[in-house]
Amino acid sequence: MTNPNIKQAWALEPFTLARIEAFVLRWPVKRPVQTSFGTMLDRPALLVRVEDADGAVGWGEIWCNFPACGAEHRARLLETVVAPLLIGQPCASAQAAFDLMSARTAVLAIQSGEPGPIAQVIAGIDLALWDMQSRRAGVPLWQFLGGASGVVRVYASGINPDRPEDTVLAKHAEGYRAFKLKVGFGAERDLANVKTVHAWLPEGNELMLDANQAWDLEGALNMASRLREFTPRWLEEPLRADRPVSEWAQLAEKAGIPLAAGENLIGSDAFKAMIQSRTLSVVQPDLAKWGGISGCLPVIDRIHEAGLRYCPHFLGAGVGQLASAHVLAARGKAGGMLEIDANENPLRAELSPALSVIVDGEALLGNAPGLGVEPDIAQLRDICGLRS
Numbered sequence: 001m002t003n004p005n006i007k008q009a010w011a012l013e014p015f016t017l018a019r020i021e022a023f024v025l026r027w028p029v030k031r032p033v034q035t036s037f038g039t040m041l042d043r044p045a046l047l048v049r050v051e052d053a054d055g056a057v058g059w060g061e062i063w064c065n066f067p068a069c070g071a072e073h074r075a076r077l078l079e080t081v082v083a084p085l086l087i088g089q090p091c092a093s094a095q096a097a098f099d100l101m102s103a104r105t106a107v108l109a110i111q112s113g114e115p116g117p118i119a120q121v122i123a124g125i126d127l128a129l130w131d132m133q134s135r136r137a138g139v140p141l142w143q144f145l146g147g148a149s150g151v152v153r154v155y156a157s158g159i160n161p162d163r164p165e166d167t168v169l170a171k172h173a174e175g176y177r178a179f180k181l182k183v184g185f186g187a188e189r190d191l192a193n194v195k196t197v198h199a200w201l202p203e204g205n206e207l208m209l210d211a212n213q214a215w216d217l218e219g220a221l222n223m224a225s226r227l228r229e230f231t232p233r234w235l236e237e238p239l240r241a242d243r244p245v246s247e248w249a250q251l252a253e254k255a256g257i258p259l260a261a262g263e264n265l266i267g268s269d270a271f272k273a274m275i276q277s278r279t280l281s282v283v284q285p286d287l288a289k290w291g292g293i294s295g296c297l298p299v300i301d302r303i304h305e306a307g308l309r310y311c312p313h314f315l316g317a318g319v320g321q322l323a324s325a326h327v328l329a330a331r332g333k334a335g336g337m338l339e340i341d342a343n344e345n346p347l348r349a350e351l352s353p354a355l356s357v358i359v360d361g362e363a364l365l366g367n368a369p370g371l372g373v374e375p376d377i378a379q380l381r382d383i384c385g386l387r388s
Contacts, residue, residue, distance in 0.1 A: 012093045013136060015052040020083040020125060022075040023047045023377050025317070025347055026068065027384045033158060033343050044071040045317035045347045047375055048078065050128040058132025059375055061320035062124030063289040070117065077114075078121045081105065086125070094129035098122065098294035119266055119290045126292025127323045135370035140326065142365055145293075147330030150365035154178070154358055155206065156342040158315060161185045165196050167342050175358030178206035178337060180236070183223070184214025191226060198230040208260070210236040217247045224255035234260040234282045241265065248279035258282060263313035266290045271299045275306050284313040284339075288320040293327060300331045309335045318351020322371045325355060329365055338363070346383050351375055 025045045032039045048060040062078070064071040085104050091097040101122045109115040134144035142150050155178035156171040168179050181197055183190040194209065201207055209232045215223060220238040227235065235257045239247055241264035252259050258281035265271050267290065274280060283303045285296045303310045310332055312324040325338050340355060341348060349356060351373055355363045366372055 012133065014090060014092045015054070015056070015132070016088060016090050017050055017086050017097075018053045018088075019049075019051050020078065020087060020128075021049045022062075022078045023049070023375075023380075024071045024075050025377075025380050025384050025386070026071065027345060027347050030344060031160070033160065042068050043317075043345045043347060044068040045319075046071045046074055046124065047317065047319055047377075048124045048128045049375075050125065050132055052132065056132050056136050058128040058130070058135060059319050059371060059373070060124040060126065060128030060131065060292070061288050061317055061323070063120045063286060063316060063320070065316050074117050074121055074124075077117055078125070081108070082118070082121045082125065094126055094133055094292075095294045097129055098126045098292060101125065102295075115266060116289075120288065123288050123290055123292040123295070124320075126294050127287060127320065130293045131323070131370040138369050140365060140367050140372060141323070141370055142326040142329035143367075145297075145327065145330035147326075150326075150329050150367070152325050152329045152332070152338045152363055152365065153336065153361055154338045154340050154355070154363050155180055155208065155361075157208075157210070157339045158182070158341040158343050160343070161189060161193055164193050165200055168197055168200065171342055172202075172205070175360060177204070177361030178208070178233075179342075180208040180210050180339070182212070183209050183227075184211040187223065187226070190223065194227060194230050194232075206233045207231075208233050208236065209257075211238045213237045213240045213264075215239065217243070217251060220251050221254055224251065224257055228256040232257055234258045236260040236282075236284070237264070245273065245277045245279065248274075249277060252279040260284055260311070262286070263289060268295065268299060272302065275302055275308065278306075280308060282309045282311050284311055286313040287323050287327060288314065288316060293323070296327070297331065300327070304333055311335075311337050312339065314339050315341050317345070317347040318349065318355075318373065319371065319375065321348055321352045321355065322365075322373060325352075325363070325365055326371060347380065350380065350383065 027043045046062040046064045109118045134141040156176045157180040260282035262284035263286045314324040
């Protein structure tokens with residue numbers, strides 16, 4: 001079985017997995033990360049390691065950033081529910097494994113009321129399988145996926161509402177040229193922060209805003225009318241992700257600001273409906289939250305076919321960060337940008353060294369096979385202050 005989304009002739013060798021392991025890590029933050037729905041007091045990471053019967057290895061990451069206790073829960077789902085479906089099962093490709101995991105857990109996801117966590121576990125395993133496939137081919141994942149260049153445009157995200165201008169200044173000095181500011185903390189505070197950051201931004205730099213589902217339709221319309229003078233490139237999740245398309249349509253028509261969303265959509269049908277609604281200008285699937293690479297490649301194609309902007313969402317550790325970068329490098333188009341959290345997080349920095357050097361808003365992924373990183377779990381546990 002071959003994947004029609006792979007545009008070059010790398011051989012997709014079948015495999016049989018011998019083991020799938022989950023590693024829970026947690027770094028105690030020095031400065032909490034604030035969002036409109038809560039504050040992150042530590043930064044968890046749930047890494048996945050797969051190994052086939054021939055000894056080939058791949059790494060993935062399962063979304064678990066908030067609430068942090070979800071990392072252990074998803075690790076147990078992997079160990080007790082999903083991994084047993086694959087270990088010892090011959091698979092023609094990562095896509096075939098994704099299809100098997102999805103089919104075999106579909107009813108359980110409904111029965112347990114946990115479609116999100118189960119989808120996240122499947123996504124993390126899928127990322128690891130694609131890493132393994134591209135390592136076996138001896139090429140970087142971006143090239144394995146048909147890309148011509150390992151260059152990606154980036155932006156700094158997760159910018160807290162406390163003196164955001166300080167973070168923007170620091171990230172600009174590091175080479176960033178686009179910035180996404182958190183809003184949803186009250187109109188006066190939001191407007192003051194946006195005004196301050198906008199006044200400082202040099203010409204040619206981009207400003208985006210992320211409300212994290214903070215407002216109802218009336219509140220979003222009110223804030224959009226007050227924010228549009230600052231010409232943000234997009235307004236992200238101004239409404240709850242589960243609000244009817246009719247509300248998104250009203251906001252898209254009247255906001256005067258391009259709308260962005262997608263990190264909280266689950267399933268190809270949900271993405272298809274939102275793309276067809278023409279309410280979004282920017283679509284943001286999160287590879288570690290739903291779909292992995294196997295599920296998201298068709299979604300990305302659909303985004304481009306609709307003439308919309310694909311900008312992957314990600315806020316976690318470095319393995320998922322790199323996976324998002326490689327997919328964007330391979331399948332992104334003009335205007336696509338990679339989200340990189342501006343907050344300190346060694347679990348991101350240590351695991352994505354290729355993204356530590358930003359030059360005029362761009363990063364270079366390099367030519368190492370797969371994702372180009374080999375996590376040292378013992379070292380990461382030391383960094384987190386955990387006992388090995």
